[in-house]
Amino acid sequence: MTDPVQDNRAIVVEQMGKCFRLQRSGTRTVKSAVLDLVRNRGAGKNAFWALRDIDFSVGRGETLGIVGANGAGKSTLLSLLAGTKVPTTGRIRTSGTVSSLLELGAGFHPDLTGRENVFLAGAIMGLSRRQMRERFEAIVDFAGLRDFIDQPVKHYSSGMYVRLGFAVAVEVDPDILLIDEVLAVGDDNFQKKCLGKIDAFRRAGKTMLIISHDLPTIQSISDRILFLEEGRMAGLGDPHEVVGRYRASARARQAGGHEREWGTGEARIADVVFEDEAGRKTDTFSSGGLLRCRIRFQSQIRIEDPVFGFALADANARLVFGSNTQIEGFRIPAIEGEGEVVLILRDLPMGTGNYLFSFSLHSADHRTNYHRLDHCFSISVLSPSRFEGVCRIPCQWQLPPATT
Amino acid sequence: MVRWWREIFSKRELVWILIERNLKIRYKNSFLGFFWSLLGPLSLIAIYSIFLSLIRIPIALPTLVSGIIIWQFLAMCMGDALHSIVGNANLVTKAAFPRLILPLSMVGANAVNFLFSFAVLLAYLLAAGADFGPVLMLPVILLTQTALCLGMALMIGAANVFFRDTEHVLSVVMLAWFFLSPVIYGPELVMTSFPRWVHILFFLNPMSGILTAYRGALLSQQAAGFGLVALSFGVAWAIFLIGLGVFRAVEPRFGDEL
Secondary structure (H helix, E strand, C coil): CCEEECCEEHHHHHEEEEECCCCCCCCHHHHHHHHHHHCCCCCCCEEEEEEEEEEEEEECCCEEEECCCCCCCCCHHHHHHHHHCCCCEEEEECCEEEEECCCCCCCCCCCCCCHHHHHHHHHHHHCHHHHHHHHHHHHHHHHEEEEEEEHHHHHHHHHHHHHHHHHHHHHHHCCCEEEECCCCCCCHHHHHHHHHHHHHHHHHCEEEEEEEEHHHHHHHHCCCCEECCCCEEEEEHHHHHHHHHHHHHHHHHHHCCCCCCCCCCCEEEEEEECCCCCCCCEEEEEEEEEEEEEEEEEEEEEEECEEEEEEEEEEECCCEEEECCCCCCCCCCCEEEEEEEEEECCCCCCCCCCEEEEEEEEECCCCCCCEEEEEEEEEEEEEECCCCECCCCCCCCCEEEEEE | HHHHHHHHHHHHHHHHHHHHHHHHHHHHCCCCCCHHHHHHHHHHHHHCCCHHHCCCCCCHHHHHHHHHHHHHHHHHHHHHHHHHHHHHHHHHHCCCCCCCHHHHHHHHHHHHHHHHHHHHHHHHHHCCCCCCCCHHHHHHHHHHHHHHHHHHHHHHHHHHHCCCCCCHHHHHHHHHHHHHCCCCCCCCHHHHHHHHHHHHHHHHCCCHHHHHHHHHHHHHHHCCEEEEEEEHHHHHHHHHHHHHHHHHHHHHHHHHCC
16 A cells, blocks of 8 residues: 655655456456457557656645546545555655545445444544444534434435445544545535634645545645646645636636637748746736747748737736737738747736636738637736736825825 | 454454344334244254155254254355345445455344354253254354354355356355255264265365264264364365455455445
8 A cells, every 4th residue: 555654744655556447338347358458458549648747745734735626636646645545656655544535424324324334433543442443422413413323324315325434534633634525515604614624724734635626625735736737746846836727728618709810821820939037838828928929830931021919918808008000000912831929928017817818820811810819828827916907907096285 | 464453353242233234124014023033943953854854865854954053054044145235235335344244243143043043052952952963162163063054144245346257156055055065964874885985075165074063062963083173174274264365365356346
């Protein structure tokens, strides 16, 4: 399973990857297994890397949030940390007892009573009956199920199930608590209790890993956030920054339905690379800084006097600003084959948030649209100052001399 | 290896609770509950005694019912073994604990059940005035049978995770095994009419030696020499060790397959 860690880190994940071999259909039978062997599974067309090159550590007492789209590998990561799955490559080390809230109460047996299930769950986590007896009252109180504790759990509502599961998981007092999307269940009252418990856990110096789609909550309770995208680490660090990046990516993925691409295809905008002041490739910029877009194009024909345009919109695709080479009086005599044009925006006036770039390539008379990419490129902007609106307009406040 | 055992030992509480759970669930929702573990063998003995009084079969009732009750321990374990991992998928995929505990507690629950049946059998044999042999050997025989059951259960439980054909294969194997073992006949049937190498083959089946030893202790039947019985016991313990090895090797993959 997992090896202990010697320093003050609670979890160390090193170069870890998890590969699943997908089955063609249904459950395996001897026949299909033999066929697989005969077919020389080789590199494995059915191999699917759910996680790859995962490398991070969590300090003792730290709360790490995990965000990512569905299927990004969040839950797989948690089950690897819980020890129910084993990494294909690399390794995971943890120190202390791990309690997981992966699907609360999943280990409950429907025919057993709440009381019996509590003791079973405690034993799975390695507690003795005596230790469980000491905690039993607190568990029942926290779950608020005093009247139902001797009923078989099959008669419980799903809310009661989850409440009991959460109560057990937190009352067994683990060193590391893994929480998978439980902040989304239960009524407001119970959610408040959960958040309170999570906070108490934090103050008690426990280590927690939390998966949630509730971004504002996870942002506020995490010390750092890990962003998973298609099984790889797409970001790890400051909650605001990483959540911002996740939001940008999620938006870019769907662009809220604003993403569009069309054109004749005779010439194409092949790629756009964003760079900061120092020429580093990035998609996160600071307000007031410089943004450079390297627009790479490919043209199968010779186009005289082409016009490149761009537009910048906010996350809801509301236009902030747009212009083109024609308006700016920048004349390109002709293009043919591959090439690049560079767009520079200085003193970015936008506030913190995510923005969508559109690019276009069309003829000087606007009759022919060679290629348009609407809202296809997402960037985020971080601003130290807070203001209302999209852009900062330089402003100054004064008092008339007479009043001083 | 050492850590593996230490982990299992540290979760021994879980073994007890799961044994308890298995027993509770078996008789949950039934009116007579736990009495069934006594009523079952009792009615079995009654039915066979009526059957034997009606039909002429060359076997004594004590030999027959002891054979069937002892065989049932193995048969129940094998049937439950299929689901010992697959049926606990929710536990296996959600919580980390040594998976060996699942088949172990299943065999443990069946062993408890068997002890009740065995008590009924002993009571019957006492009432029937049976001629007891070296009864002090019974714990050793029981332990060997339990080891055999666990070894087989480990392999069957693990196999069923990867191949769902296991269930069908098992039902055929169990039927053949039943008739290859001296359950409804005594080993003397084989011992008196076949050459020596057949005897050895017959006692390579661990259940042959186990049943012979039980009947030696309970009924003073000396059907086979010590060597043949020891061979059977050796095979039983070998299956136990092989089962442990196989299970340990494939256990990490359970989480992915379920």
